[in-house]
Amino acid sequence: MTALLFTIDRFSAWVGKAFAWCILALTFGISYEVFVRYALREPTTWAFDFSYIMYGALFMMAGAYTLSRDGHVRGNFLYRMWKPRIQASVDLALYLLFFFPGILALIFAGADFAAYSWRFLEVSSSSPADIPVFQFKTIIPVAGFVLLLQGIGESIRCVICIRTGAWPRRLHDVEETETVIAHKLEQEHGAEASTAGEAGGSAREEGR
DSSP states (O other), X not given: OHHHHHHHHHHHHHHHHHHTHHHHHHHHHHHHHHHHHHTSSOOOSSHHHHHHHHHHHHHHHTHHHHHXXXXXXXXXXXXXXXXXXXXXXHHHHHIIIIIHHHHHHHHHHHHHHHHHHXXXXXXXXXXXXXXXXXXXXXXXXXXXXXHHHHHHHHHHHHHHHHHHSSOOOOOOOOOOHHXXXXXXXXXXXXXXXXXXXXXXXXXXXXXX
């Protein structure tokens, strides 16, 4: 089961990291637009469409990767105080009641939306450059499918946690600086508490 979960996680990570290159394309595109707009006084007609297409593709296709790393926002001020079995039970209920119905609606409605756009080879209505957007709208059902796959993996994790009382391992990945610092502080506090406990035990032994 762990191998299956890691396979799903790796697929989501591959998709998310592949689309992360949109950031580089977006950076170059916006930098070029700023240069020609303010230095040459010749703004482009495609920069606005390019920016939301790149950012939208990144945002949608990185969703499953973020989910695989448990990186989405949650109400941790309550959640972190619960035991793992309670956390898993609440997560599983939310997946079944809200996540899967929403993702399935995204897939089916998005597929119809994309098919309609392909039928007319839709172009952007917000720019005179007639930027094609029908291929971009295909990302909607594709992102939904990848999220659905990752959601299945997360639901399996919940079931395992409910049965065993502990969350299954996740693939190691880069962490934010704040998270790394928090983990180091926890380890230091744990080491200090352990040292203090050993010192207290030694003092009691000497007193005897």
